[in-house]
Amino acid sequence: MVMISGGEYVPLYGNREQPVQVAPFRLDVYPVTNAEFLTFVRDHKRWQKGQVPQLFADQKYLIHWQGDLDTGGLAPDDAPVSNVSWFAAKAYCQSKAKRLPTLGEWEFVARANETEVAAADEDGFNKLILNWYGIPTRLPLPNVGHSFRNVWGVWDMHGLVWEWVMDFNAVMMTGESRKDASGLDSQLFCAAGAIGSADPNDYAAFMRYAMRGSVQASYSGQNMGFRCAQDIAE
C-alpha cells in the first residue's frame, strides 16, 4: 500500500466554492488479482462461486473462472479479478483488515497522472482515459501494472478495470441533492446530466459516474474489479 496524504478537490457533482476534503489514508498499489482472490475464497468458502448466495452476487460472479478453486485461462494469476460483486469486494478487504476506498478517496487519487496530483484539466490525460472507456474489453484482462503509475505511486487507476468503491451508489446523493431521491437516475440522462456538474466537459468522470450509477451491489461484470484502502491508525 502507499500513503495518500489527502487534500481537497471538486468532484463532478460538486460545488467549486466548497471543495471536498480528503483525509490521509492508504491505498493498494494494484487492483486485487485473481491469484489473491483465489487465496481469499480458499480461506472463505462462502465466497466461492458455487457457494455464494445470489443476494450477494449475481449469476455472473466469477463466471470466467473454471471452477470454485480453479481460475483457468481467462483469469491469469496477475490479472485483476473481475466479475466480483460489491459484497465480495468488501468482504475481501475486511479479511485483510482493510476496507473499500470511498468514492471521494478513489476520485481524488484518480485525478493524478505520472507527475501531477491534479491532472484532470490536462487535455491529454482526459483523452487517455476516454480512449480506454471507448473500447470494449475481451478476456483475459492484461496483468496489473498495465497502464501507468501515478504520482502517488498507485498503478492502473485508469485503463485496466472499473473499480468498486464503498459508496458507489451515492453518486448523486451528495451535498444539496441528498434530498432529491430521484436524482440518482434522472441526472444521468440527456441534458440533465450537465445540470449541476462542476465541469460539463469532464466526459471521463461522467462515464465513471454513469457506470457506478448503473449497477447494484450484487453486480458482477467482466470489467469491474476493485482495490482496498486502509485508515491511518491514530
Next chain:
Amino acid sequence: MSKFGFILYLQSLGFIVFGLLLMACQPREQPPVEAWEPPTLSQIRGEQVAELTAPPEVPPAIDRDHPTKLIVNLEVQEKVMRMADGVDYTFWTFGGTVPGSFIRVRHGDLVEFHLANRSDSKVPHNIDLHAVTGPGGGAVSSFTPPGKETVFSFQALNPGLYIYHCATAPVGMHIANGMYGLILVEPEEGLPPVDREYYVVQGDFYTRGAYGDPGLQPFDMDKALKEQPDYVVFNGSVGALTGDKSLPAKKGETLRLYVGNGGPNLVSSFHVIGEIFDTVWIEGGNATNHNVQTTLVPAGGAAIVDFKVDVPGEFIIVDHSIFRAFNKGALGKIEVQGSEEEIIYSGKQRETVYLAEGSTSQSMPEGEPVEKPVLTAAQRIEQGKHVYKNNCAACHMPDGTGVPNAFPPVAASDYMNADVERSILAVARGLEGEIEVNGKTYNNVMPRLNLSQDDIANVLSYLYSTWGNNGTEVTPEMVRDALE
C-alpha cells in the same frame, strides 16, 4: 394523439396544382380528426416478437388489424467497424449496426422492450425512443450495465417516424459513437403501398485524425464540442450506400426512404440528385408536402420521403450542405435499372461551341501576337499546381487521394502511370463510365474541363511529378498530338 391524415392528404394530391393557387386566397381546409383512444388491455390481442432489420432494409409493412403485445429484443454491441477505406472506429451500436436495427410497430401496440448490453461492453447504456410517452423516453427504465438486460413497456400512442438513441452520460459521446436508429409507429390504416422501402440515417463523426487518416481512430471530444466533424455519412460509414451497396430499384417503381438524422450535431439538408420527392411526411409526422427538392432533417429527427423513379440511372443521395457530401462522405446512391425514357430525360443531345460575345471576339487583337514563353519543367509543375488546386482538388482532394467510391485517387495512380495519352484525353474531354484505379472500381462522371492545352500539360506534369507518380513531363505538344 391525433389520427394520421395520410389518406385525406393523398386524395388531395390530384388537386395539388389547383390547391396551390387557391391556398393563396383561402385557408386550407383541415381534414377532420377523429378522437383516438389508446387501446385498453383487453383490446390488445396476442403477442409476437418484432422483426428487426439492419440498414438499409426495412421490416415488412404490418398487416395486423389490431394492436398486439410486441416484444422488441435489442442488443447493445461495442465493436470496431470500418469508417472509410483504411479507417476503423470503435462504434457503439444498437444491434451491431449504425444506424441500429429498424423497429416497426403499429399505432396502439404495447411494446415490451428488452435492452441487453453485452458482457464485453465497457460502459452502461440505455435507450431513449422518441416514440415513447414517458420520462426520458425510456432512458431511466432501460439503464443497463454491461452483462445485463433490462425490460420496460410502453404504448405507441403517436404514429410517425421517430429516432431512438442512447441517453447515458455523456450523451453526446454515446450518440457520436453511433448509438441511434429509427422506430416507425405505423398508422392503423398503414402507409400507402410502395414498391421498395429503404432505411437511411445520417450521422456526424469526430475522429482524432483528419478525414481519411488511416488506422483505428479514437473519438475526439474537442472536435465534437466545436461541432466540426471529420465525417458526415449515411448509414455509419463512407460508402455504406455506394458501389455494390447502392440501393437498387427499377424504372417505374415507387421508393420510400425512411430518413433519420442521429446527429449528434449537424442538421441535414436531405436531397436526392435528379429526383423530386413526390411526398414528404415532414419531420416524420402527419403533415405531408409534395414536390419537394430538399427536406430538412434535424438532429434527433426524421422524415419519410416517397418518389417514383421514372428514368434509369444513378441518383446520388446527399446532404445538400454540400461540402459534407464531397469532402466528408455524405454520399449514397440509388441505381435505377431500365430502358431509357427519353421523353422524360433525353441525355445530352448536342454540344456546340458557345460564342458568348459573337464571332467578332474571335479575331485577334491588333498588334503583334504575344509569343508565349516556353516553360521549363519546374515552371510547368509550379503552374500546374495552381491549375490542380483550382480545378481538380475539390473532387480528387488537395492531397490527391480522391474520395472512396466516388472520385479516384490521382496520387500513386496506376491508371495514370500506365497511359499518359489516356490521362490527357481524360482531362481534355472528360471521362465517363467504369474505370479501375489501384484495384478499386469507379463509375462516375468527370466533366470536360475548360482548360487550355498549356494548362492541361501543366496540371498533368504537376501530377506526374508528385505523390508517387512516374515523373512524366507533359508538354503542350503532347496534348495537341493526343487530341489530333
